[in-house]
Amino acid sequence: MKLRFFHSAIITATAGILVFSACSPGDQPAQTSHIKAITVKTTLPSQGNKEGITASGQLQSSRSADISTRVMGYITVIHVKAGDRVTKGQLLVSISNEDILAKKAQTEAAIAEASAAYQNAAKDFQRYNALYKEQSASAKELDNISLQYASAGARLKAAKQMKNEAQAMLAYTNLRAPFSGVVTRKLADAGNMASPGLPLLTIEQQGEFEVTAAIPETEITKLKNGQQAKMSIKSGGKTFTGVIREINQSSASTGGQYLIKITVPANEKKGLYSGMYVNVFIPIARETGSVTNEGSILVPLKSIVMRDQMTGIYTVSNSSQAVLRWVRLGKQYNGEAEVLSGLGKDEKFILEAQGRLFNGVPVKESNQ
Structure with missing residues (x-):
């Protein structure tokens, strides 16, 4: 009996300790007060009519x-x-030219032969012309000599042209800048x-760049030379605005895409390299019946959080905690996404954080 009573007392005391621990207000697992607040940068969504054309392009030298x-x-x-x-003018490539040198030597020999024949024909022409004036040669004889003289001159001219051609071909064996x-x-x-x-x-000539982008035929009629285009470098995030300077009128060799060329401002060339990939956004006037409303809500794509098939964005609660808000996205523009629902135009969201965000983590706003 004493042993049974002793076991019962132990069980009762243990249960009491567990109940007391569970009810202790200082050890709630849902509480995050002991977590250090994360410094975040918040901002409001941008608004406005953002109807436009998006495309991918590549940076290249303008020459x-x-x-x-x-x-x-x-x-x-x-x-x-x-x-x-x-x-x-600097020498870049040298190509073997022995056969062209041989051809040039042949043309020089042909010129020497044709020149001698031409000089003889000239002397004969002068002699027969004098004889004809003295009526010692017939008109037919003078005509024959004149024809030989003209033919010799043509052969000499042809030989000189062949030499010029050989010299030109010889120049192509030494390629210069x-x-x-x-x-x-x-x-x-x-x-x-x-x-x-x-x-x-x-x-490539350094210092002047342009962006070449491919535009589908459904959008090309909306563009014109002189139109502004916003661009961002995919690798570094550098953004700038250029102007469309050329629109290709044919898509025969580009698979149904029309190539456009956009100038890059000279003051933006620092840090740019030929071959970089570029996101291009060309704003256009909103058409009647457009699905994009005036004053649409836009947020940077980098602030969007992906969870399986859902998209969200972190906001800040009244108690200064991060709250993941699920949102529905629409069109994507130049580095931005349209928010169709889930976020108001006057609601701040977290743009950057100096730590890992999760629901309920304390945050401290610092928009310096």
Whole structure:
């Protein structure tokens, strides 16, 4: 009996301790008062008519050239490599020219022969012309000599043209820079066969950039030269505004897409490199019946939180805690998304946080 009573007393005391612990107000698991507040930056949604066209583009130099030759031959020396800076007229590529030199020698021999024949024909013409005036030669004889004289002159002229052609072909065996710039691509090596029209190097002029973007045929009629375009670099996030300077009128070689070229302001060229990918947004006038309303709510895409198939955004409660608010998104623009529901135009949301956000975590606003 004593043993049974002792066991019962232990069980009762243990239960009492557990009940007391569960009811202790200082150890509530739902409480987050002991967590250090995270510093956050908040802002209001942007508003306005954001109807426009979005596209992907690529940054490139406004002046570039593919270096190729018009003759076929083996490459003997490539004097530069990718990344080298070159000046206008600098020798870039040398191609074997033995056959062209041989052709040039043949033309020089032909010129010497034609020149001798022309001089003899000129003397005969002068002699027969004098004899004709003295009535010692007939008109037919003078005509024949005149014809030989003209034919000799034509052969000499043709021989000289062949020499000019050989010299021009010889110039294509020494390829030089058409302007000062940077070698961006090296497409061949010494010993390769160079073919007419096949690029060997690419040179770009530094300092002036443009963006080339592809626009579908359903949108191309809404654009015109001089129209502004907002752009952001995908890798670094740099944003700037340019102007459409060229609209291609044909999509025959671009798979149904129309290429446009957008200038990049000179003061924005720092930190830009040819080949960078760009997000392009071109604002256009809102059409009647457009699904985008005046004053639509827009938030940066970087502030959107993805949870499975749902999208949300963190807001700040009256008790200075982070609250994940589920939102429904509409169109996406240049780095922004339209919020159709779930967030009011006068409600702040968290743009940046100096720590990991979750529901109920204390936050401290600092918009410095």
